[in-house]
Amino acid sequence: MAAKSNxxxxxxxxxxxxxxxxxLVCLACIFKIFTKQxxxxxxxxxxxxxxxxxxxxxxxxxxxxxxxxxxxxxxPHCPYCNAAKRWLARLDTYRIEGGKTTDAPRRALVxxxxxxxxxxxxxxxxxxxxxxxxEWLDTLGQTFDFADEAWLIEAARxxxxxxxxxxxWEEAFANLRALRxxxxxxxxxxxxxxxxxxxxxxxxxxxxVQYLVSRSHAHGGYTMExxxxxxxxxxxxxxxxxxxxxxxxxxxxxxxxxxxxxxLAGDEPAQAAAAKPSAKxxxxxxxxxxxxxxxxxxxSAAKTPPAIDDEPISEPVRLYFIVDRRDFLAKVRGLRARx
Ligand SMILES: [Zn+2]
Numbered sequence: 368m369a370a371k372s373n374x375x376x377x378x379x380x381x382x383x384x385x386x387x388x389x390x391l392v393c394l395a396c397i398f399k400i401f402t403k404q405x406x407x408x409x410x411x412x413x414x415x416x417x418x419x420x421x422x423x424x425x426x427x428x429x430x431x432x433x434x435x436x437x438x439x440x441x442x443p444h445c446p447y448c449n450a451a452k453r454w455l456a457r458l459d460t461y462r463i464e465g466g467k468t469t470d471a472p473r474r475a476l477v478x479x480x481x482x483x484x485x486x487x488x489x490x491x492x493x494x495x496x497x498x499x500x501x502e503w504l505d506t507l508g509q510t511f512d513f514a515d516e517a518w519l520i521e522a523a524r525x526x527x528x529x530x531x532x533x534x535x536w537e538e539a540f541a542n543l544r545a546l547r548x549x550x551x552x553x554x555x556x557x558x559x560x561x562x563x564x565x566x567x568x569x570x571x572x573x574x575x576v577q578y579l580v581s582r583s584h585a586h587g588g589y590t591m592e593x594x595x596x597x598x599x600x601x602x603x604x605x606x607x608x609x610x611x612x613x614x615x616x617x618x619x620x621x622x623x624x625x626x627x628x629x630x631l632a633g634d635e636p637a638q639a640a641a642a643k644p645s646a647k648x649x650x651x652x653x654x655x656x657x658x659x660x661x662x663x664x665x666x667s668a669a670k671t672p673p674a675i676d677d678e679p680i681s682e683p684v685r686l687y688f689i690v691d692r693r694d695f696l697a698k699v700r701g702l703r704a705r706x
Contacts, residue, residue, distance in 0.1 A: 375461060375689070379472035383529035386506070388427045388460040391443060394698060395450035396434035413703045417484075417696065423492050423688050426460040429509055456698040458690060464499065465685035473687055480689070488690040497681035500632030503529070508580045519591055520546055522580050523573040530572065530631070539563055546573070546591055548607075571609040574600070575627055597624065629681065 377385050394416060401412035421435075431437050433447045444451060463473050480487040507525060511518040524540045534556075544561035552566035565573065578588030578600050587596040592603065601620055604610050604627070615626050 373693070375476065375691070377461070379475070380463065381468045382532040384464045384466070384469050386462040388462065390426060390431055390435050390458050391438055391455050392421070392458055392695065393434045393436065393445035393447060393450050393455055394702060395445060395448050395454040399448070413699060417699050420488055421458065421690070423490050426458060426688070426690060427462065429505060453698065453701060456695040458692065458695055460691070461689045463687045463689070465687055477689065484696055486691070486693050486696060488692060490688040490690065492686045492688070493683065494686050495681040495683050496632040497628060499684060499686070500628065504579050508583065511580070513581060513589065519577055522577050526573060526576040527569065567607055567609060568612055571604055571607060572631060574603070575631060633682070
């Protein structure tokens with residue numbers, strides 16, 4: 368694929384609130400459906416294709432179905448009908464999680480988009496924090512090579528950026544070789560040489576995410592602490608004091624698991640983070656490499672959250688999709704010009 372020359376500027380959105388999807392669609396396949404199956408004349412078919420508005424599921428599905436497909440090749444062919452490049456259009460989709468931090472930048476972005484010919488489509492869908500979190504885990508799982516242990520650190524980084532967007536994770540993970548649980552910090556993180564020490568609350572969040580990402584690819588999940596079943600994992604979290612930290616008093620493993628997922632998926636820390644001093648102001652104090660004593664209170668990413676036994680399992684979230692149809696329209700015009 369040629370590099371995109373006119374990407375949208377998403378810099379106003381907090382990290383982790385926008386997900387980008389890209390898919391190819393075969394115009395020859397669509398054209399065939401419209402002319403052969405629906406019996407439209409060629410000219411009518413082109414007019415219909417131009418109006419074609421794919422669904423959010425089609426645009427964001429992990430496994431594309433006809434007439435959509437995914438390809439990393441520079442000269443892709445349609446896997447269904449073997450059509451060449453001029454028949455293939457690229458659709459880029461930006462999924463924005465609705466909420467306090469994204470509503471204003473989203474409205475500003477949509478306002479700036481060109482209106483002509485529906486070059487951009489905007490779609491909406493109702494979802495909730497739990498569904499979004501599991502979709503996110505699925506997508507993440509598909510990008511990893513589980514045979515290479517480097518994914519463990521990468522999963523930790525991607526998750527922490529999403530969950531605690533105000534922290535300077537770029538600095539925390541630069542040239543990182545190992546991830547450890549800190550026995551001294553009660554919150555936040557610190558670097559010591561090539562090692563990153565996470566306070567127990569952050570460490571256990573990461574352990575949970577590693578388990579969740581890998582559990583569909585292995586029996587149990589695979590984590591920094593090796594292969595774990597759910598029961599192994601919950602035992603560690605309990606003995607490590609993490610369940611107490613979260614105020615989870617119940618015993619039933621299934622219910623505990625749901626509470627934990629709700630905690631990982633929840634958006635309340637992102638909002639709490641917005642009220643904190645900026646990560647820039649805080650960073651100088653924390654990354655000098657020498658371990659600091661617990662309780663010195665410089666980082667608040669993982670401040671003891673309120674008890675969550677009464678917390679709802681999932682919060683409704685509205686998802687907004689911006690679909691870039693520019694390449695699609697250009698390809699349709701090109702085909703019509705050729706007749
Ligand atoms: Zn095709």
